[in-house]
Ligand code: NAD
């Protein structure tokens with residue numbers, strides 16, 4: 001049975017990947033520091049599963065990583081572990097450098113040392129897949145061609161700069177040490193178990209609490225949305241058939257303005273959980289913009305579609321409907337993650353924003 005060492009497997013995307021890998025019969029070791037974003041409840045279905053091992057720890061802990069490699073001899077590492085929220089990176093950039101840059105550097109060094117001593121056949125079959133983002137390419141204007149794998153990096157936030165640095169390190173470990181790496185750069189994910197600091201779950205939770213729905217600026221910024229299950233299927237496909245040393249862009253063919261996304265969430269809630277206080281869209285509140293806010297991201301995923309035959313299976317409208325339904329049916333999960341620390345973050349991020357440049 002193949003074994004994957006998954007880092008950050010208790011977060012939003014990592015947990016989806018771990019659950020899917022277990023369904024495919026892959027043995028999984030999950031190394032996760034359990035920051036505010038890591039939630040053991042995401043993997044509750046794996047309780048008592050002998051093919052799943054959880055280890056609480058940091059990707060920057062060389063001794064621990066080395067011990068995990070020696071004792072589990074993974075066939076692949078899938079590196080999800082990261083600080084992932086742009087707004088938090090504006091408040092505390094160094095936390096992003098610590099995990100995304102230094103943590104990834106340590107992980108790569110320890111993995112490269114272990115890998116270099118493997119028997120030839122095992123070394124040849126091994127893969128290190130680094131999960132990255134389209135945000136490393138910077139910002140597009142309407143009408144600009146979508147990002148391809150050869151678009152020059154031009155990160156604008158501390159988050160995207162730290163992810164860009166980690167991507168460069170991964171590439172450098174391939175060139176310098178021959179480590180068999182794969183890189184994926186994906187657009188905005190949505191789906192069940194996303195921490196409610198991100199746009200879609202934040203809007204669902206606030207709407208249900210009849211709190212304002214804080215849209216940055218005019219809500220005109222554009223993101224491409226991909227269902228988390230499609231992202232995880234793409235990662236599995238890249239691991240299976242991707243060319244070593246190659247990058248793959250992953251996108252959902254679903255570019256939307258933020259206001260369109262928020263209005264779509266409101267419309268679904270109006271149907272599934274109508275409020276006597278009136279339509280949820282009445283709660284939309286335009287607030288001060290994010291500094292350095294990238295205007296538009298768009299992905300050209302021709303490479304993964306033509307070379308590896310992957311395509312997204314979900315469409316945004318039904319995927320969003322299912323996502324909203326998941327949050328309505330899992331209010332205990334949401335209550336649990338919206339702890340004191342969450343409320344503190346919401347106060348830090350939104351209290352100072354005040355009214356913005358909207359209508
Ligand atoms: P998340 O914030 O939900 O989860 C991150 C996980 O990593 C958490 O479980 C956290 O506890 C863990 N972690 C953080 N620092 C760690 C450390 N030092 N050592 C070990 N574990 C640590 O993030 P996500 O949305 O699931 O994103 C996963 C990956 O995908 C990230 O690398 C992110 O940059 C990338 N990505 C995310 C999106 C998106 O839309 N969410 C899009 C493209 C790429």
Ligand code: TYD
Pocket residue numbers: 085086087188197198199200202214215216217219221222223258290
């Ligand atoms: P987010 O979910 O933080 O993802 P990212 O910044 O990585 O794209 O934000 C998605 C978009 O939604 C982004 O353009 C910022 C905007 N946004 C708001 O308008 N209001 C909010 O409260 C949040 C969290 C995001």
